[in-house]
Amino acid sequence: MDKNLKRMATMHRMQTKGLELFYKKGYYNTSIDDILKELDLSKGAFYYHFQSKEDFFVSIVQNMVVRKVYNLMIEPIEGKADPVTAIERCFENALATAEHNELDYGFVLGNFITEFNGRNQEISKYLKDIYKVWEVNLVTTLQKGKTDGFIARHVDSEGVASFLIASYMGIRVLMVEGNSRMLGYNYMQQIKQYLKSIAETQLV
Amino acid sequence: MDKNLKRMATMHRMQTKGLELFYKKGYYNTSIDDILKELDLSKGAFYYHFQSKEDFFVSIVQNMVVRKVYNLMIEPIEGKADPVTAIERCFENALATAEHNELDYGFVLGNFITEFNGRNQEISKYLKDIYKVWEVNLVTTLQKGKTDGFIARHVDSEGVASFLIASYMGIRVLMVEGNSRMLGYNYMQQIKQYLKSIAETQLV
DNA sequence: TGGTCAACCGACCACTTAGTCGGTTTTTTT
DNA sequence: AAAAAAACCGACTAAGTGGTCGGTTGACCA
Numbered sequence: 001m002d003k004n005l006k007r008m009a010t011m012h013r014m015q016t017k018g019l020e021l022f023y024k025k026g027y028y029n030t031s032i033d034d035i036l037k038e039l040d041l042s043k044g045a046f047y048y049h050f051q052s053k054e055d056f057f058v059s060i061v062q063n064m065v066v067r068k069v070y071n072l073m074i075e076p077i078e079g080k081a082d083p084v085t086a087i088e089r090c091f092e093n094a095l096a097t098a099e100h101n102e103l104d105y106g107f108v109l110g111n112f113i114t115e116f117n118g119r120n121q122e123i124s125k126y127l128k129d130i131y132k133v134w135e136v137n138l139v140t141t142l143q144k145g146k147t148d149g150f151i152a153r154h155v156d157s158e159g160v161a162s163f164l165i166a167s168y169m170g171i172r173v174l175m176v177e178g179n180s181r182m183l184g185y186n187y188m189q190q191i192k193q194y195l196k197s198i199a200e201t202q203l204v
Numbered sequence: 205m206d207k208n209l210k211r212m213a214t215m216h217r218m219q220t221k222g223l224e225l226f227y228k229k230g231y232y233n234t235s236i237d238d239i240l241k242e243l244d245l246s247k248g249a250f251y252y253h254f255q256s257k258e259d260f261f262v263s264i265v266q267n268m269v270v271r272k273v274y275n276l277m278i279e280p281i282e283g284k285a286d287p288v289t290a291i292e293r294c295f296e297n298a299l300a301t302a303e304h305n306e307l308d309y310g311f312v313l314g315n316f317i318t319e320f321n322g323r324n325q326e327i328s329k330y331l332k333d334i335y336k337v338w339e340v341n342l343v344t345t346l347q348k349g350k351t352d353g354f355i356a357r358h359v360d361s362e363g364v365a366s367f368l369i370a371s372y373m374g375i376r377v378l379m380v381e382g383n384s385r386m387l388g389y390n391y392m393q394q395i396k397q398y399l400k401s402i403a404e405t406q407l408v
Numbered sequence: 409t410g411g412t413c414a415a416c417c418g419a420c421c422a423c424t425t426a427g428t429c430g431g432t433t434t435t436t437t438t
Numbered sequence: 439a440a441a442a443a444a445a446c447c448g449a450c451t452a453a454g455t456g457g458t459c460g461g462t463t464g465a466c467c468a
Contacts, residue, residue, distance in 0.1 A: 006414085006415075006465095007414080007415080010415080010416090024322065024323075025323055026230075026232060026319060026323065028230060028232050028233040029232040029323065031454075031455065031456080032455085032456065032457090033454085033455080033456095041416080041417090042416065042417045042418060043417080043418070043419095043456090043457080043458085044415085044416050044417050044418070044458095044459085045415070045416050045417075046416095046457095047456095047457065047458075047459095048414085048415060048416065049415090052456080052457080053455095053456065053457090103322070104322075105321055105322040106318060106321050106322075110318070110374070110377060111318055111321075113377055113378075114310060114314070114315055114318045114319070114377050115230060115318070115319065117309055117310055117315075117377065117380040117381065118228065118307070118308075118309040118310075118380060118381065119228075119229055119230065119233065121381075124381060128381075128382070131378070156390065156393060156394075158390060159390035159391070159393050159394050160394060162375070162378060162387055162390055162391065163371065163375075163390070163391060163394035163395075165374065165378070166371050166373075166374030166375040166377070166378055166391065167367065167370050167371040167374055168374065169373070169374035169377055169378075170314070170369065170370030170371055170372065170373035170374030170375075170377075171366070171367075171370040171374075173314060173317055173318050173321065173370070173373055173374075174317075174335070174366060174369070174370055174373070176321040176322060177321065177322065177325075177328060177332075178332070183366055186360065186362060186363035186366055186367070187363070187366065187367060187370065189360060189363050190360075190363050190364060190367035190398075191367075193398075193401055193402075194394075194397075194398050194401065196401075197397055197398065197400075197401045198397075210434095210435080210444085210445075211444080211445080214445080214446090235424075235425060235426080236425085236426065236427090237424085237425080237426095245446080245447090246446060246447045246448060247426090247427080247428085247446095247447080247448070247449095248428095248429085248445085248446050248447050248448070249445070249446050249447075250427095250446095251426095251427065251428075252444085252445060252446065253445090256426080256427080257425095257426065257427090
């Protein structure tokens with residue numbers, strides 16, 4: 001326990017800086033040395049803790065990226081009674097976080113999925129798994145929303161879930177370096193309208 | 205005119221192969237040599253025609269990427285009387301093309317925007333410009349749709365336009381290597397539902 | 409005090425990268 | 439056919455790249 005403290009601390013420092021730079025510059029465009037330089041650590045330290053650059057990245061995905069997505073996108077919705085309100089609030093909050101971050105490079109998970117799509121099957125799998133967890137959670141919440149009378153019966157929960165995720169990923173791409181404030185606001189208006197159309201009360 | 209024929213032919217061969225590989229593997233993960241190897245051309249030939257890798261990529265964006273987006277996403281909608289039907293058909297066709305392409309790496313424009321976001325301002329600008337042309341065209345068509353009685357007056361055309369683009373970009377990311385058939389189908393169902401909600405006939 | 413070992417160092421290796429340049433081939437012009 | 443211009447070749451450079459490895463440090467224990 002106590003013994004592993006230093007080990008964990010260093011690994012965590014590397015992972016944090018690694019995620020920062022991979023997110024900022026992309027995986028293939030970020031070298032191990034880039035990361036180590038900013039931490040005043042050496043190659044030896046890196047390869048003492050991680051087997052390879054890929055192994056390092058996987059560890060980041062499985063620890064930090066998972067947590068980020070979970071905290072920001074899944075937890076705020078999971079099991080909530082009224083899915084419509086929960087999703088609205090969650091997305092609104094997520095976009096606001098992105099807007100207020102002056103250095104925004106897009107949605108972490110979305111960026112990585114794009115970068116590895118068709119280029120690295122193994123890493124793609126880990127990333128897609130996170131997406132799937134998110135999707136399943138959304139579907140479950142939406143289904144529960146049906147039985148609780150918040151969502152119309154005819155709604156295809158899986159369709160709605162992937163549509164929501166896709167639209168969010170897309171808007172986060174466009175929000176970088178644009179007038180993200182306006183884009184985010186407009187996006188939320190449309191999402192609200194869309195969500196209305198799947199809500200129980202507005203059944204045709 | 206005639207003089208430039210060989211020049212144009214070689215440049216075009218390079219650009220075509222360049223776009224193919226940049227799209228497949230990403231810009232930073234594709235070397236000039238990768239491209240030249242497949243064309244049986246040399247470094248000399250490349251730097252005779254292009255100033256740098258970046259200059260080369262910009263020329264690809266301004267010629268081929270622009271045209272791709274225009275042909276597939278803008279032209280089929282531009283100026284059409286009924287925007288709702290036009291957008292539906294256009295997106296359906298675009299997704300079908302993606303599905304039937306066994307080697308799909310996502311939406312070309314979306315991938316590049318993601319890769320260069322926050323990494324290369326100049327290139328980002330050229331990519332964003334294409335997005336803007338697309339957006340403006342959508343807005344114009346939607347506005348015309350209002351006066352022609354296809355779109356409800358209260359609709360925010362700009363919001364709808366960026367929402368449509370964002371959702372399309374997002375779903376194209378998810379469709380890679382997944383069960384893209386199902387995803388695409390589900391996506392279209394949701395888009396149709398959403399479009400219904402902005403159509404004139406269904407005004408609340 | 410001396411030994412042990414996890415944690416870390418940094419020179420080094422084989423390889424790839426974008427870009428250069430003197431020279432050769434091919435095509436066009438005269 | 440000769441000269442001129444355009445197109446192309448490929449060895450080379452300098453700066454990285456991921457990864458290795460023999461060696462050092464310093465905390466901890468006996």
